[in-house]
Amino acid sequence: MILTVTPNPALDLTWHVEHLAFGGSHRADAGTARAGGKGLNVARVVHAHGVPVAAIATVGGGTGVEFAAELSASGVPHVLVEVAGATRRSIAVVDEQRGDATIVNxxxxxxxxxxxxxxxxxxxxxxPSASVLVISGSLPPGAPDQLLPVLIGAGRDGGVPVIVDTSGPALLRAADAGASVLKPNAAELAEATGIADPLEGATSLIDRGVELVLLSLGAEGMLAVTASGALHARLDAPLAGNPTGAGDAAVAACAVLFAEGERDSERILRRATAWSAAAVLMPLAGEISDTWPELEARVTVRPYSPKDPE
Structure with missing residues (x-):
């Protein structure tokens, strides 16, 4: 079983517009509201592929009622911890003409x-029933500095590999606490490490004890960095769509392969890149296109050097 933890879940609100004009008004079809947050998006993808999963998150307030109802309807196995504070909202406006999204969290x-x-x-x-622990998403302001290290330590004490997707100082704390895999994007990595070069930044996390860094480069693909080197994967052509769940799909791919005992960084990178691309083709985060095997066949993987596109 893959166990996911979402420390700062959100009720995800998504609208699609033909073209987003800043400062203008827009008409759209009815939007969607669903239980979200990065760990829950991971759990949705894992569940859709028939892999046992359990999602743990907090829930509270009026938005939490809607959050809990939608999650129950989704069929994703979950445990919700009641809290006093209201579950936050995340708003995504997808520009169908440009093929991207504007997000307010x-x-x-x-x-x-x-x-x-x-x-x-x-x-x-x-x-004790988990094969992989995934801790994914932001932490709310004021969260204890030891929250991530304690969660990661619990996984390590149980002999369970831990995959973490977070940002800011929490990314470095996760590395120091012994996370097996970290999955930042290039901006998050640079912000956390203060290192502009993506390879150097990822290597600094490896030096802290991380086994694998999966680094999202957006349309330029993804890097897999280990102590033995770095690989760069990318599609033969970029895809237009909704990128909001792409990183979560990559984490889901890594978690599923880890649960199967796979540790080959090239195989993990290829699958993570394909699932990430397949997520862009879907209207909502937490889903990937059934065409992912075709996309995986289009992924090229080669050794990475700083001369490669970033």
Whole structure:
């Protein structure tokens, strides 16, 4: 079973418009509202592929009621920890003409120490049945600095590999705490490490003890960096669509392969790139196109050098 933890879940609101004009008004068909946050998007993709998964997240307030109802209807196995603060919202406006999305994320409300302890207890209870632990998404402002290290430590103590997708100082704390895999994008990596070069930045995380860094480069593909070197994967042509769940699909691919015992970085990179691309083709985060095997066949992988496109 793959266990996902979403420390700062959101009710995802998505609208599609023909063309987004800043400062203008727009008409759109009815938008969608679904339980989101990066860990839940990972869980949705994993569940859709028939792999056992359990998603753990917090929930609270009026938005939390809608969040919980939609998640129950989705069929994704989950555990929700009740908190006092309202579940935040994330708004995505997809520009169909440009093939991209503009996103506004509320920051979220920090749970109390007792509420965090309740979430940790749910994680610890399920770790004996887990093959992989995924901790994915932002942390609410004011979250304890030790939250990620404690969660990662619980996984390591249980002999479970831990995949983390987060940003800011939490990314470095996850590296130092012994995360097996980190999945930042280029901007998140540069912000966290202060290193502009993506290979140097990823290598600095490897030097902290991380086994594998999967680094999203947007339309330029993805890097897999290990202690033995770096590989660069990309499609033969970029895809237009909704990129909001692309990184989560990459994490899902890595988690599924890790659960199968796969550790070959090239195979993981190829699958992660294909699933990431397949997510861009779907209207909502947490889904990937059934054409992902065809996309995987179009992925080229080669050794990475700083002269490659970033």
């Amino acid at each position: 509320e920051r979220g409300v920090n749970p109390s120490d007792a509420e965090w302890a309740a979430l940790l207890a749910e994680v610890v209870e399920r770790l």
